[in-house]
Amino acid sequence: MRVPNPSRTPSDLAPEAAPSVGAAEFLRGRHVTLADAHGVVRDPGVDAVRRRMDAGEFFWLDIHEPEARDVSQLEGMFRLHPLVVEDIAAFGQRPKADAYGDHALVVAYGAADDEDELVEVHSVVGPSWLVTLHRDDCLAFPRLLHRVDGGLPVTDPGTVLHRVLDALTDSFFPLLEEWDERIDALQDEIVRDARDSQLREAFEMKQRLWHLRRVASPQRDVFAQLAAGTADLPGVDDEARRYFRDVYDHMIRLADMVDTQRDLLTTVIEVYLGMVANRRDQVMKQLTVIATIFMPLTFITGYFGQNFGWMVDHVGTWQAWALGTLVQVLAVIGIMVFFRRRGWT
Numbered sequence: 001m002r003v004p005n006p007s008r009t010p011s012d013l014a015p016e017a018a019p020s021v022g023a024a025e026f027l028r029g030r031h032v033t034l035a036d037a038h039g040v041v042r043d044p045g046v047d048a049v050r051r052r053m054d055a056g057e058f059f060w061l062d063i064h065e066p067e068a069r070d071v072s073q074l075e076g077m078f079r080l081h082p083l084v085v086e087d088i089a090a091f092g093q094r095p096k097a098d099a100y101g102d103h104a105l106v107v108a109y110g111a112a113d114d115e116d117e118l119v120e121v122h123s124v125v126g127p128s129w130l131v132t133l134h135r136d137d138c139l140a141f142p143r144l145l146h147r148v149d150g151g152l153p154v155t156d157p158g159t160v161l162h163r164v165l166d167a168l169t170d171s172f173f174p175l176l177e178e179w180d181e182r183i184d185a186l187q188d189e190i191v192r193d194a195r196d197s198q199l200r201e202a203f204e205m206k207q208r209l210w211h212l213r214r215v216a217s218p219q220r221d222v223f224a225q226l227a228a229g230t231a232d233l234p235g236v237d238d239e240a241r242r243y244f245r246d247v248y249d250h251m252i253r254l255a256d257m258v259d260t261q262r263d264l265l266t267t268v269i270e271v272y273l274g275m276v277a278n279r280r281d282q283v284m285k286q287l288t289v290i291a292t293i294f295m296p297l298t299f300i301t302g303y304f305g306q307n308f309g310w311m312v313d314h315v316g317t318w319q320a321w322a323l324g325t326l327v328q329v330l331a332v333i334g335i336m337v338f339f340r341r342r343g344w345t
Helices: 046-055 068-078 082-089 141-149 157-170 172-192 196-228 238-304 309-314 318-342
Strands: 031-036 039-042 059-064 096-100 103-111 118-125 129-134
Touching: 031 046, 031 141, 039 141, 046 059, 046 068, 059 141, 068 082, 068 129, 082 096, 082 103, 082 118, 096 196, 103 157, 103 172, 103 196, 118 157, 118 196, 129 157, 141 157, 157 172, 157 196, 157 238, 172 196, 172 238, 196 238, 238 318
Parallel strands: 059 129
Antiparallel strands: 031 039, 031 059, 096 103, 103 118, 118 129
């Protein structure tokens, strides 16, 4: 998710001149999709949009990777509030829902197939239209547009906004389920054989969950406002708020899953540290046993290896050698028996 320079303003994004907008010049985003009651249109011209606006027909316009010219055209076409223009031009915002008279801005996040696995979607909802803008690939929209193309009704802003927010929220669940399975597998791998790479992976997953939690909590609060009606959006009546309460329930479940997985990763890290400490204790125990076995042997060989004259003259027969060897073997056997009875080996 690329965050633009926050110092950029709508005046910076506007073109130097305001030429007439032709169909070929309309919305130069990477992908522009229009969905209405008749289906889905790829890369529509400006005439198609204006025709629907003049007829009062509801439509959903989705723009992937909008350019500065797109923002300026949207401002003139839909007569957007200057604060809305400023917000849709600057990505990297917190989830929010702000009303500006006959239109409103909703910022929400979904899952993306990129490095940070997040896509920021700006939804501008009006009396008979909904415009969504995003800079990253949105995993939720292709399936939703496919359903619309297959006959899913697109009739009013409240219903379509609910479906957009619901699709964004649900797009997180496959990702979290994948992470949940990986956390279980990671813990099993650590129990079998703890390695440094597993600890690094656990910290990386925890960092990714932190990024998700950073947007999940405020997005849950925004959906709570939509469900309670404290955020007054065009086309959202009491019936639509029932559906927003369903999205809010999904968001609560999502936030709980994020917190649970963060706790599980903390447990995984503790298991790793415990396994490493246990392995270190085992190594120290083995070294201690070896050192203890050689302690009496070192004493015997050191004592009888002294170069006193009497010992040099009298400890030189094969019987003395046999006796010294037998004493050392018996010492080793005695120590091993002692360790075994105490349960140290």
